[in-house]
Amino acid sequence: MDIDFLSNHPDKINEVSEMIFKEFVVKTGSGLKYEDVVKHFSNTKDNALPITLVALENGVCLGTVSIFENDLKIRDMYKPWLASLYTKPEYRGRGVGQHLVTKTVDVVKELGFNELYLRTEDETEYYRNRGWTYLETVSDDKYEKIDVLKIKCI
Template structure:
């Protein structure tokens, strides 16, 4: 298994966008798969915010994660964000999500980013094990109860 930039695997853009849309699309009722695919394509960069990384094995997409400017409209003061961490169900339990998160943290460190944010409604323990701290429990822009977390990134 390898973690790589999505931009190096453009054939996977729509598949990752579809996985994200199926997982979280209900929280953005006006969103479409086409719009999400366009946003995913626009985020395909290297060594920048935004960027997208994917886990790949035997040329198959296992999951992905994004480094983006903002992921919560009600908290524009918090930036940048880890977002869209997703691993296909049949590949969960192998530490892939942890590897994706670590890769995004490393990307942020390489960019000189001092702290990174995320929000989750059910994976607080995963992120806490990876060094993330709770900022607040709140309700997101769509009425979902979430936990906002941050990770301090050591500078080298």
């Protein structure tokens, strides 16, 4: 399995866009259009935010993760954020997500950040069991319970 920047694999932009649109846009009712998601992923970079990584095996995309400057408007003092971690169902249980997270931490460190944040509505224990520190629980106009966690990038 290889973890690489989506910007190095433009042929995977539509596939990543479709995964994220179905999992994070449609399910949350955010109102973004599919075309907006494609445009976003068409503009990710490898040395400045936003960054998107893909897990690849023999040319097949197994999953993806992004690094955003902010993923929770009510907590704009925290940056950057791990966002949109997704592994295709048929590849779950193989460590794809953990490989994506590990590479994300490495990239964030290379960019000069000491910490990385994430938000989750229902996977707090998954991250805590992998070294993330719980910071707080907040709510916004969509969710009553959002846990915010961080990890040191050292």
